[in-house]
Amino acid sequence: MKACDVVVIGGGISGILAAIAAAKKGKSVTMLRYGYGAFEIGGGLIDLMAYPNNKKESSSLKNCINTLPNDHPYSKLGLQRVEAAVEFLLELTKEEGYAYEGSVDELHWVPTAVGTMKPTGLYPKSFDAQVLKKADTIYLVDFKGLKDYYAKLTEKMLNKTIGKDKKYEIVTVDPRMEDAIGGRDIMIMDIARWLDTKEGQKDCANQLQAFVKPGAAIVFPQVLGTMPSYDAYDKMKSELQCDITEALCIPPSAAGMRLSRLLHNAARKHGVKIIEKARVNSAVITDGVCGAVVVSGGGKEHTYAAKSFILVTGGYYSGGLEVLDNNKIIEPIFNLPIKIMSQKEDEWANVELFSNQKQPFSLAGVMVNHEMCPVNEKGEKVLKNVFTAGRNLCGYDFCFEKSGNGVALASAYQAAASAMEV
C-alpha cells in the first residue's frame, strides 16, 4: 500500500496549518477533512493569549507564559517555539498577499459589534482599535437591512470603552439588496461579498463620501470582503481619507472566510492533497505504531497510510472530543487518554456561563508532551507516530483566555515538526 509522509486528520485551522508546514518542507501530505472547521465562527484573528488567570488582568503571551500552569499547551511548547509558529504564520500570510501583523510581545485590541474591545495577537491590519483612540470624530457605518450588526448598539458601549470625549456619528449605507429584506435577510457575508466587487466598493465609498469628513476614524462591521485581500480596505481608506477599523461580529464571519480561503489556497499551492467529506472512523495500529487510518466515504471504507499522523479533529464542536451522556469524554479515533479535572458533577460546568473561573469542561482534553505526542497520566507516549494539536488538547480554556487560534497555530506547527521527524 502506498503511504504518504504525513496524514493530517482534520481540516480546521490546526489541520491546514500543520499540513502547510509539512508540505512546505517537501513532505507529501494528505489532509482528510470533514466540514470546514470553525473559521466562519471565529473572527479570523489569531488570539494568542489575553487573560491567563482572571478576567480583569490582561497580559500579552510573552509577559505571562511563565505563569501558566504546567499542562497548558503553551507551557509545553515554550515561548521560543510559539514565536517560531508565529513567524511561520506571518510569513505565510505575507506570501499569500494578505499579511497579518502582531506578535507575542503585546496585545492588540480590536472593537466588537457590542462596543467592547477584544484583545488579540495576530491580525489583519483592517482590525485596529487604536485608530479610534486617536480620532476626534468616529463614524460608525450601518448597512440598511443588515440584521447582524447595529451601529447604535456599538456606539452605546463604545462611549464607555473609548470615551465620551469623541464625536460619534452613525452613517447608513444602502447595499441595494431590497429583494433580500424579509425574505432571505441580509447577513454580514452578503455585505462582504458586495464589497468583494469593484462596483460594490465604489458604490459604498460614494455613499459614505457624502457624509464622512476626512481625518476621522470609521468603524465598519467586518464586511471588507470575503477574499484574502486588502482591496476593499485600501479602497475605503483612499476614497474616504480616514483611518478605518473593522469590528468583530456574530457568525458567519467574513474575516474568518478570508483566513480560510488564504490557508486553503496556500495548502493547494504547496501540494497538499485534500479529501473532503472524509470522516476518519478508526485507525490501524500495531505495536504502538499507526499504519493507516480508515475513512468511510462513497459508502465504503478507504484506508490512508502514512509514516506519521497528525490528529487535529478539534473539540466538542467538531466531534474531535465526544461527551457521552454519562459524562464520559472520548477521543473517538485513537481512544487517547483524556484528562478531566474532576469526576464530580458540579465540577464539570461552572454555575456562571461567563464565569470568572475557567470552565472545567473546556480544560478537559487530550494530554500531550512537549512534542505534541499524546501521553497518558504518567507521561508515557501512547503512540509512536501520532501527534495531536488544537482544540482537543487539555489544559486551556480558549474562550476565557482568548487563546484559541494561538494554541491551534503553535501546537499544529510543533505537531508538524514532530511528524516530519518520524
Add this chain to the structure above:
Amino acid sequence: MEKATVIVIGGGATGVGILRDLAMRGVDTMLLEMRDMVNGSSSRYHGLLHSGGRYAVKDSEAGRECIEENMILRRIGKHCVEATEGFFVRLPEDDPAYEKEWVEACKKINLPAIQLDPMEAWHLEPNLTHRAQAVYRVPDAAIDGFRMAWQNIDSAKRYGGRVKTYTEVIRVNSSNGQVTSVTVQDYFTKQKYDIECDFVVNAAGPWAGKVAGFSNIPVNVQPDRGTLIAFNHRITSRIVNRLHKSSDGDIFVPHGSITILGTTSRAVDSPEDTQVTTAEVEYLLRIGELTFEDLRGFRILRAFCGSRPLYTADADAKGRGVSRGFVILDHEHDGLRGFASICGGKFTTYRLMAEKMADLVCRYINNTTVCRTAEEELVPDIDAVDIKKARKYFPSFGVKLAASRLGQQKFKKVIQRMEAEPLKREIVCECENVTMAEIEEMVTTTDTASDYTLSDIRRKTRMGMGTCQGAFCTFRSMGMLAQNDLMKDHDAIAEMKDFLQARYKGISPVMWGNTIREVELMRGIYDGVLNIGGGID
C-alpha cells in the same frame, strides 16, 4: 390612589383564570404579578392537559374533574391546546393487575380509554418501544402554559380586566378587620405605592403561604419540586403515559417542536430553588428510556424545574401522598374580611378553581352574574385572510405558529408592521421564526410593566427557545432594540449576559452530546469573539 374592586395576587394559571372569570362577570379586577406572567409553577411543568387517566384509580373525584375540564378547555382554548390524544402504555416492568383496575376506573369516571393493538401503536408512533404489551388511547392534550395565560388575559381585557407585571405585593392593608388596600413595589423602579381595593385574592401558588403571612395568617403550602427535560424534537406526536401507579418520569408530552419528559417530586424549602442537577436528569432518563429506547440518542435542549404548591392542613404531610385537589380558604375565619386564598389544585382544573373562587368573591361583593368561562372561547380564530397575507412576508413554516401564539389581534398588527416597513420582516430568531415586527409589537404594546427584559420577550415570542438557545438572537434582538431606541436605559451587555445565563442555567445540567456543542458555540461567539466579559486596555 389607584383602585380596583378586586386584586388578584399571582399571574399563574389560577390567577389569570380568576381575573378572566371576574372580569366576565363585570367585576373591576386587577391582577398583580411580582415578575413576568406564568413565571412560577404554571410554566414549569409538562404542559399536560389531563384526561384523568392518571387519577382514575387513586382519586376518582380528581379524575372526573379532569376529564370534564379537559373537554371544556379543548373547546374554549383551541389556540393553546393541542389535541394530540394520548397513549397509556404498559411495559413488562408494569403490573398487569393494575391494567385491569385502571380500565375499570376509567369507565367509572366516563373517561373513554380505547385499547389498540401495539402493532398499530408502533405504526402511529415509530419511536415507541416494541416491548409495549398493552396500549390504550385517551383524550390527553398538550397545553401551552404561556399561551394559555396570555389568552386568558386577552379575554379578560376585553371585559375591562387589568394586569400589572413586575409588581410585587408586599403588604395587605386593613382597617377594622376589613381589607382596604395592598402595598406594592415595582421591580424595576423600586417604587412603592398603594392600590385601593375591596377584596384580595391570594392566588400566589407556592408563594401563597408568604402572601398570607403578611397578615400573619398561616397557610401551609409546601413547595414540591418537579424536574423536567425538554428534548430538541418531536419524539412523539402523542402524549405517552406509563400504565402503572403514578410515579416519576412517566409522561412524555410533545409541545410544538419539542418533547417534554417529566416529572419528579421532592419537597424543597423555596419555590425559587430552580437549579436542576445532572443526577435528576439521569434519574429521568433511566425511566424514560424504557418507553423510548433510543432516548439517550436524542438531543436534550435543556432541563428545568418548577414547584407544585401542595397544600396541607397538616404540617407534616408531604409529596405525592398529599391531595392534589384544591382548597379555598376564606380568611374571614382568621379575622380578616375580604381576603381569601386558593391553594393546591392542578393546571387542568384551573378554570374550575377560578370559578369557585370567583363565586366566593361575588358573594361578598353582591354580584349575582353567572359564570360563563366555560362557554366562551378565550380568543377568536385567526382569519384565513390574515394567514394568507402573512405568507407573503414570512417563511411558510412559521406562519401558523406565529399566528397562534400572537392571537388574532396582535397577529393583524404584526402583519401591518411588516407591510408598512419591509425591514421589520427580518427574522431575529431563526430557530423559532420570530420577526422584528413581532418583537417590536410585543415590547411597544406592553402595558403590563414599567419595563421588561430580554427574557420577557422570550416568554412572549419564543425567541431563544429553539435549537441554538439564543446564540444568535441574543445579539440581534439587543441590536434591534438599540436601533429603535428601545431599552434605552438598560446596560446592553448586562442584558445579554443575563439572558444567556438564564438559557445556560437550563443547559448546564445536560452538558453532553450535541448540547455541549451548542454551548461551545455560544461561548465562542459571546466570550471568544465579542469578549462580552468586557475589556478595556
Add this chain to the structure above:
Amino acid sequence: MDETKINLPDCCISCTACITACPVTAATHKFRGPKMVGPVQSRLHFADDEMDSTLYLCSNCKNCDIACPSSVPISTMNMLARAKYYETHKHTQRDAILGHPEKMGWLLERMPLGAFFANVGASIGTSLGMVKAMGLADERPLPQFASETFGSMLKRKKQAVLDKKVVFFPGCVINYNEPQVGMDFVEVMNQNGYEVLTEDDFVCCGSPLVTTGYMAEAKRNATKNSHLIKQCIDKGYPILTICTSCSLMLVQEYHELFQDEIPDLEENAKHIFDASEFLMDIAQQDQLNTNFGEVNHKFIYHAPCHLRAQGIGLPSLELLRLVPGLQIDDIDAGCCGISGNYGYKAENYERSMKIGKNLVNAVKESCVDTVLTDCGTCRNQISHGAQVKVKHPMTILAESYKNKQ
C-alpha cells in the same frame, strides 16, 4: 456522533457553515438558505403544511453537506421537503421532461432516426421559442441525443472474455447522450484485464427524479436497481459507474432517502464504485496497468460537487497524473452552477450562470482548450459558459492506453 440517527435535525447547532458554502445563497438574495429550508423547516413544519416558498431554489449540489460539521443531511432534507410539496402540487410538463431523461431516451431509441429528429426538433423548437415557452432555458443548447445508445454499442463490441469482470451502471447521460465515453471506459477496463458486463434492466439512478420531486418514482427505481445490484454482487461482480451523480445516488443518497424502506442498501454500497476510485484502489495494490502512452497536452480538471460530496477525494485526477506528458491542475473554482437539471429550467438559467461565473472565468484565464470532468451536466455547463472543449477523464485514459499501442 451516532451516524445512524443522521436523519434527525437534532444534530444541527446552527453554526452557519452551510450558509457560507451554499453557491445558490451566494448568487441570489431570494434563497432563504440551506439552514432555514433544511433543518429549521424540518423542525417546524409540523405546524404548517406549506413548504417554504424559496425551497425551489435549492439545486441539490451538496455543498452544504460537505461543509456541515454535524453530519446533518441538509440537501436530503430539502429534497424530502420538495417531495412533500409535490404531494399536493402538480408538476409542470417541463418538470416531467427534466425528471425523466430515461423515458425520452428509451422512446427515441425505438424510433427510426429518433435521436436525429429529436436533436433537430430541439434546435427548431429553440429558435421558435417553444423551448422557452415550455419553461426550459433556451440560452443553452439542450443535450444532444446520440444516434446509438451505449447499450447497443457495447453489444456490438467484441470484448474478450476475461476472468475478472465488472458490471457497468452507465446512467442516462452515458447511455443516451455520450455513449462513446462509455466505450472509452470499457477500453480502460479491458486494458486492466476486466471484462465489462452490463445489466439491461438497470433504470435511471433517480437523481433527476429526486430533484424534480418525483420521490415515489425515484424509490421505485431505487428498489429495482438495488435488487439488480445485489444480484450482481452475489455473483462476485463490483458495480462501476463513471457518472458522479449516479455514484452519489447509488452509494449515499439511496441510503439517506430510503433507509429502512429498501433492503441491502448499505451492503450494496460497499461494492459500488466510481470507476476512477476502483482503478486507484487496484493501483494501491500495484495492479493497475500503468502502461500509459504519452498525452502531451495541458488540461484543467474540474471536480464535480457530487464527487466531492462522496469523501473519496479526486481519484480521476490522480489517475490522470500518472499519464506521461500530461499537465493537469485542479481548478478548484467552485460549483459550475448547473447542478443536474437545475440550470436547464428557464427561471434558473441566469442564476446558474452566475454561480458558475467564478469557474468559467478561471477556465478562461487558464487558457487551456479542454476541461476534464466526470459529470455530464458539468461538461455541458463548462462548454457552454467557457466555450472550451470538455471531456470525461476516461476518454483521455483510453487515448493514453491506445497511444502506447
